[in-house]
Amino acid sequence: MTESMHASASPGQYALSPIVAGVWRLADWTWSAAERLTWIEGCLDLGVTSFDHADIYGGYRVEELFGEALALSPSVRERMQLVSKCGIRLRHPARPAHRIKHYDSSALHIIASAEESLRLLGTDYLDVLLLHRPDPLMDADEVARAFDELRASGKVRYFGVSNFTPAQFDLLQSRTPLVTNQIELHPLHRAPLTDGTLDHCQRRRIRPMIWSPLAGGKLFTSEDVAARRVRGMLQQIAATHGVSAATIAFAWLLRHPSRPIPVAGSGRLEAMREAVAALSVRLDAQEWTEINTAGTGMDVA
Amino acid sequence: MTESMHASASPGQYALSPIVAGVWRLADWTWSAAERLTWIEGCLDLGVTSFDHADIYGGYRVEELFGEALALSPSVRERMQLVSKCGIRLRHPARPAHRIKHYDSSALHIIASAEESLRLLGTDYLDVLLLHRPDPLMDADEVARAFDELRASGKVRYFGVSNFTPAQFDLLQSRTPLVTNQIELHPLHRAPLTDGTLDHCQRRRIRPMIWSPLAGGKLFTSEDVAARRVRGMLQQIAATHGVSAATIAFAWLLRHPSRPIPVAGSGRLEAMREAVAALSVRLDAQEWTEINTAGTGMDVA
Amino acid sequence: MTESMHASASPGQYALSPIVAGVWRLADWTWSAAERLTWIEGCLDLGVTSFDHADIYGGYRVEELFGEALALSPSVRERMQLVSKCGIRLRHPARPAHRIKHYDSSALHIIASAEESLRLLGTDYLDVLLLHRPDPLMDADEVARAFDELRASGKVRYFGVSNFTPAQFDLLQSRTPLVTNQIELHPLHRAPLTDGTLDHCQRRRIRPMIWSPLAGGKLFTSEDVAARRVRGMLQQIAATHGVSAATIAFAWLLRHPSRPIPVAGSGRLEAMREAVAALSVRLDAQEWTEINTAGTGMDVA
Numbered sequence: 001m002t003e004s005m006h007a008s009a010s011p012g013q014y015a016l017s018p019i020v021a022g023v024w025r026l027a028d029w030t031w032s033a034a035e036r037l038t039w040i041e042g043c044l045d046l047g048v049t050s051f052d053h054a055d056i057y058g059g060y061r062v063e064e065l066f067g068e069a070l071a072l073s074p075s076v077r078e079r080m081q082l083v084s085k086c087g088i089r090l091r092h093p094a095r096p097a098h099r100i101k102h103y104d105s106s107a108l109h110i111i112a113s114a115e116e117s118l119r120l121l122g123t124d125y126l127d128v129l130l131l132h133r134p135d136p137l138m139d140a141d142e143v144a145r146a147f148d149e150l151r152a153s154g155k156v157r158y159f160g161v162s163n164f165t166p167a168q169f170d171l172l173q174s175r176t177p178l179v180t181n182q183i184e185l186h187p188l189h190r191a192p193l194t195d196g197t198l199d200h201c202q203r204r205r206i207r208p209m210i211w212s213p214l215a216g217g218k219l220f221t222s223e224d225v226a227a228r229r230v231r232g233m234l235q236q237i238a239a240t241h242g243v244s245a246a247t248i249a250f251a252w253l254l255r256h257p258s259r260p261i262p263v264a265g266s267g268r269l270e271a272m273r274e275a276v277a278a279l280s281v282r283l284d285a286q287e288w289t290e291i292n293t294a295g296t297g298m299d300v301a
Numbered sequence: 302m303t304e305s306m307h308a309s310a311s312p313g314q315y316a317l318s319p320i321v322a323g324v325w326r327l328a329d330w331t332w333s334a335a336e337r338l339t340w341i342e343g344c345l346d347l348g349v350t351s352f353d354h355a356d357i358y359g360g361y362r363v364e365e366l367f368g369e370a371l372a373l374s375p376s377v378r379e380r381m382q383l384v385s386k387c388g389i390r391l392r393h394p395a396r397p398a399h400r401i402k403h404y405d406s407s408a409l410h411i412i413a414s415a416e417e418s419l420r421l422l423g424t425d426y427l428d429v430l431l432l433h434r435p436d437p438l439m440d441a442d443e444v445a446r447a448f449d450e451l452r453a454s455g456k457v458r459y460f461g462v463s464n465f466t467p468a469q470f471d472l473l474q475s476r477t478p479l480v481t482n483q484i485e486l487h488p489l490h491r492a493p494l495t496d497g498t499l500d501h502c503q504r505r506r507i508r509p510m511i512w513s514p515l516a517g518g519k520l521f522t523s524e525d526v527a528a529r530r531v532r533g534m535l536q537q538i539a540a541t542h543g544v545s546a547a548t549i550a551f552a553w554l555l556r557h558p559s560r561p562i563p564v565a566g567s568g569r570l571e572a573m574r575e576a577v578a579a580l581s582v583r584l585d586a587q588e589w590t591e592i593n594t595a596g597t598g599m600d601v602a
Numbered sequence: 603m604t605e606s607m608h609a610s611a612s613p614g615q616y617a618l619s620p621i622v623a624g625v626w627r628l629a630d631w632t633w634s635a636a637e638r639l640t641w642i643e644g645c646l647d648l649g650v651t652s653f654d655h656a657d658i659y660g661g662y663r664v665e666e667l668f669g670e671a672l673a674l675s676p677s678v679r680e681r682m683q684l685v686s687k688c689g690i691r692l693r694h695p696a697r698p699a700h701r702i703k704h705y706d707s708s709a710l711h712i713i714a715s716a717e718e719s720l721r722l723l724g725t726d727y728l729d730v731l732l733l734h735r736p737d738p739l740m741d742a743d744e745v746a747r748a749f750d751e752l753r754a755s756g757k758v759r760y761f762g763v764s765n766f767t768p769a770q771f772d773l774l775q776s777r778t779p780l781v782t783n784q785i786e787l788h789p790l791h792r793a794p795l796t797d798g799t800l801d802h803c804q805r806r807r808i809r810p811m812i813w814s815p816l817a818g819g820k821l822f823t824s825e826d827v828a829a830r831r832v833r834g835m836l837q838q839i840a841a842t843h844g845v846s847a848a849t850i851a852f853a854w855l856l857r858h859p860s861r862p863i864p865v866a867g868s869g870r871l872e873a874m875r876e877a878v879a880a881l882s883v884r885l886d887a888q889e890w891t892e893i894n895t896a897g898t899g900m901d902v903a
Contacts, residue, residue, distance in 0.1 A: 057659070088601075089586075102590035133602055136494040136593070137586060139558035140503060163602070166769065167467065167497030171504040195739040196769030202742060203773040257741035268465050285691075285739060289704035290736070299703050301688075301735055318795040389902075390887075402901050403891035434903055435641060437894070440859035441804060464903070468768065468798030472805040 009193065014158045014179045016050040016081055016128070019250070020209065021245075023051055023263030026065055027058030029267045036069035037076075037301040040268040044079050046276050046299045052182075052209070052263045053121070054132055055113050056084035060094045061121035069121050081127035083209075085162060086113035088132045103135035108145035114150055129156045134168045136176055142174035166200035173204075182209035185253060185260065187230045187295035193256075202258040210253055213275075219249055229294040237287050243277055250278030252291050315459045315480050317429070318352040320551070320576045321510065323566030324352055327366055328359030330568040336474035337370035338377075343570040345380050347577050353423070353483075353510070355386035355433055355562045356414050361395045364421035372423050382428040384510075386463060387414035389433045404436035408447035410412030414453055417539040430457040431483055437471045442600055445477035463512075467501035472507075486554060486561065487520065488531045488596035494557075503559040511554055514576075520550055530595040538588050544578055553592050603889065616760045616781045618683055621852070622811060624867030625653055625730045626900040627665055636694030638671035639678075644871040646681050648878050654733055654784075654811070654865045655688035655723070657715050662696045664878070667671040673724050683729040686810075687764060688715035690734045707736035709748035716752055724743040731758045732784055736770045745777035758875045764813075768802035775806075779866035784811035785902030787855060788821065789832045789897035796857075804860040812855055815877075821851055839889050845879055854893050 010190045021043045026036070040051070046069045046084075053063055063084065070077055082254035087105050089098050114129055129150065133144070150156040160180035161169060169181055181201060186194050189212070214220065218227055219234070234245040234252075241248065255259050293299060343351070346455055354364055366384065371378055388406050390399050415430055430451065432444065451457040453523070461481035462470060472532045482502060486493050490513070493499045502509045515521065519528055520535070535546040535553075542549065554561050565576035584592075594600060624647045628638065642653070655665055665686065672679055683745055689707050691700050716731055731752065735746070752758040762782035763771060783803060787794050791814070794800045803810045816822065820829055821836070836847040836854075843850065856860050865878035883892075895901060 099587055100591055100594065102586050103601060104586050106586070134495075136499075137556065137558060137589060140422075142558075165495075165497065165500075167500040167504075174504050190738075194736075194767075196767065198738075199767075199773045201771040203769075203776050205600045255739065257739060257744075285706050286701055286703050286710070288739060289703055293702065299704060383775065398886055403887050403894055404902060406888050409889070435796075437800075438857065438890060443859075466796075466798065466801075468801040468805075472801045475805050501727075580711060 008160060010218040014128075016083070016209070016261055017048050018254075018279055019046075019048050019272070020052050020083070020261055020263045021048045021068060021272065022211070022263040023053055023062050024057050024265050025156070025267070025275060026062045031267075033065075033068040033072055036065060037072050037093070039267060039269065040066075040069055040076060040080075041073075042224060044076065046269070046272055048272055048276065050081040050083060050127070050266070052083045052211075052265075053117070054088075054130075055117055056085075056088050056090050059090070061110055063117055067120050067122040074122075076121055080275075082121060082123060083128040083130065083131040084114070084117045084121075084126050085130040086110055086117070087135060092143070103133055103137070105131060105135040105138040105143055107142050107149075110143065110146040111150060114156055118155060125154055126156045128158045128160055128179065130160045130162045130180070131161055131164075131172075132162050134164050136170070138168075140172050140175045143172060147176045160209075162209075166196050169200065169206075178206070180206060180209050180261075182211055182263070184212045185210045185251065186213055186215045187234075187252060187291050188215045188218065188224075188226055190292065190295055193292075197258060199259045207259045208260045210260045213225060213253055213264060214246060215247055220231055220245070226297060229297065233291050233294040237290065241281055244274045245288055246274040247277045247281060247282070248291070249276045251281040251283050254290060255280055255283045255288050298301065315429075317384070317510070317562055318349050319352040319555075319559055319562060319580055320349050320573070321353050321418055322345075322349045322573065323564040324354055324363050324367060325358050325566050327363045327566070328443065334366075334369040334373055337366060337449070338373050340568060341367075341370055341377060341381075342374075342572065344379065344573055349565070349577065350380060350427070350572055351384060351562075353384045353512075353566075355384075355389075355431075356416065357389050357391050364418055365454070367557055368421050368423040383422060383424060383574050384429040384431065385415070385418045385422075386419070386431040386433040387411055388436060388500055388510070397527040404434055404438070406432060406436040406439040406444055408443050408450075411444065411453060415457055417458060420583045426455055427457045429459045429461055429480065431463045431481070432463045432465075432473075433463050435462070435465050439447075439473070440475050441476045444473060448477045463510075463511075467497050468505075469578055470501065479574070481507060481510050481562075483512055483564070484559070485513045486511045487514055487516045487550065488507075488535075488553060488592050489516045489519065489525075489527055491593065491596055494593075499557060503534055508560045508562055511561045511563045513548060514525045514554055514565065520548070527596055527598060530598065531592060534592050534595040537593065538584070541570040542582055542583060545575045547572065547575045548578045548582060549584070549592070550574045552582040552584050553589060555579055556584045556589050609863065610771055616728060616730075616825060617631040618685070618811070618863055619650050619864060620856075620881055621648075621650050621874070622654050622685070622863055622865045623650045623651040623874065624813070625655055625664050625668060626659050626867050627869070628664045633869075635667075635670040635674055636665060639674050640709040641869060641871065642668075642671055642678060642682075643675075643878045645874055646678065648874055649873070650866070650878065652683040652729070652863075654685045654867075655719070656690075656732075657719055658678065658687075658690050658692050658734070662691070663684055663696055663835045665719055665856055669722050669724040676724075679725055681877060684723060684725060685732065686716070686723075686728050687732040687734040688712055688719070689737060689769050691725075705735055706739040707733060707737040707745055709744050709751075712748040713752060716758055719755060727756055728758045729855065730760045731764045732764045732776075732782070733766075734764050736763070740770075740774070742774050742777045745774060749778045762811075764811075766877060768798050771808075780808070782808060782811050784864075784865070785814055787812045788813045788815055788817045788851065789836075789893050790799065790817045790820065790826075790828055790856060791875070792897055797896075798862045799886060800858060809863055812862045812864045815855055815866060823845070828897055831899065835893050835896040839885070839892065843883055846876050848873065849879045849883060850851060850878045850885070850893070852877045853883040853885050854890060855892050856880055856883075857885045
């Protein structure tokens, strides 16, 4: 692990680790708090110091489970960055007032959700808070007021969005500074490569975070024809590099000039290690294209 | 009707009433000039002080019919704002030179069309002139010259467009100031919510005007499955608010943070009153989403 | 031929001739060097002083064939502008290292490709170098460095792109100045008229170059229903102007306010003359629309 693997912990400068740990499924792993802490410390030891949350993960339960683990060893908080999200309201027994799944980007909800994330995680601040989905009713001035208030109070250091189009990003960015757009990208979902999303990130020097870097596992399990083609190519290239196919899948993402930050969401530390290993692999343009072309099923134009 | 319902009549400041009266079908109503004046005055009394025209409405006849009514009571002109449009050339007996329906955004046509609108309406100025449709042959510098000339001569105070994409708007806006983009939006046509059109309006603080706020009546008459779903939801929410379903359809539009200005086009003053009533209804995010989801047929992501 | 037909040869000012000669198929014409020179001089005499190359044309052979002709009469170089392209790597016997057709916008490749173009063409400079296709892996800072180096050394005077979306163009333009985007446009491929590409060109006052102005010949040979409709309309309008249908096809392009520069790629000087003749034809809006509508099969909205 190189020096550059370590994210700055300075509050004055935004930085995430080059691979982020996603805790989407943490509740599913049915671990004790001690087991959770072991996994967290394992990630930290790998240089994966940033953890990606959302208020709604695990049916509103993951932040609390993570917070219980942190409480066992409070000093680990200083070695990590915490990202969370808000803005989706699920139909869920824990939220009986919700008649329908909907978005809420009101200042009231953003601030209340961020404060609840702090309480559940047992921390004083989030490093980054993201709006989880583009809300057609997003009032950019109101969101900016909420972000400014959370920033001024020290409760959240940086802000971003997730799943935003360039137009949606530019709207909110026109009112308040944003540091990232967390989007889906993998060889079976390449739209951001051509629809302007990654052009926009690169132009504004905004590093995208990447969710579902392995297509939620489908890269290695789906029998879909495109998935099989991609998998075969990943395996072939993996063999020439002497690494795993998963490592090559992460290397494919890391090769993009927008400098993506993949969110790896496995409870197996070995899988996290395979993600980190990609930082030492640089695919050449032919290898990258072979994987891309396996995804599209067509030669380049 | 509140103070804020009244649009400023000051020539130095652009403002339309929050609900605009559309006169698209005025010729179809087959009214006498006195009946037209009664309707106009009824709108004004409701706070609907802006009237939305186009040169082509009613087969090039509506502006003249409206002008005849105005001539019966010239002082009403000072209580209203007149919007008109130009740029479409219809195949029509009144325009024998037109071999084919086409667009014309030449300076010559824009100026001639605006001057003809003034003559037919019997007024010295238009408050707002819109380019009716994006013309692939629009020369933005030439349109800007035409607008500048009309503005300098006092014949038109403000300019806008209709049915423009953000790219088309930005092109023309780069040459001359625009105050609005009049677009179609209703629960059965929601593309502007996600294709960047309304993001662009909000970002530039351009209030969109909305044509077909009730889908040209289809919201209440179509037996299409989506229309039936939307109608059922509008009725259900209307019952809880003690207003009409049409009022809720307007409230759905007014809820958007880009602050849309719906164009209501009914000859029944009661229908205009239902539109105005929406100014006193604020839908919450769940109600708004229930209507939106009835339109899409899918839960939010 | 009018004065305005002549492009400026001054190195300080970017200008191409209003019709550009495309040499895509030069190798297919199986001419002697002397025959190639005769064609080149014929183009120059018509005012077609710009020649559009790419490293890959003719399987990496066209630049050399053109250079052989130039070598027979070196002074013609001063009367012409040379455009070339780079960034595509073909699978080809001449490039055995290429396992797969792919893009390469690395600084190393751009500079090496431009230098090879100079060597094959037997010239000291290119007037314009274009990136041939949008490369998902394009690092805009790296491309800008390559362009700056080529500009500083005098090897290339101006830079542009081809087949770029507005988002891709804006990304690269944010790092280095671009003078054109060479795109496909003809009555059977009208997407750039509405997808923002030409709005973007006009807004930034970037004159697009147009490849396939005659749909690669399909306008006059395809039995596709849209092609037949367009062909019939071109012939009808051609008759009223007393020119050829091909001339009208070029006039249709030239009518656009973004001031397109068509690339005409015929070995027959008579065909080049038909393209040049379009500079003296101005279609009116109805004629332009009749051709456009023949392409779409639908009336305008």
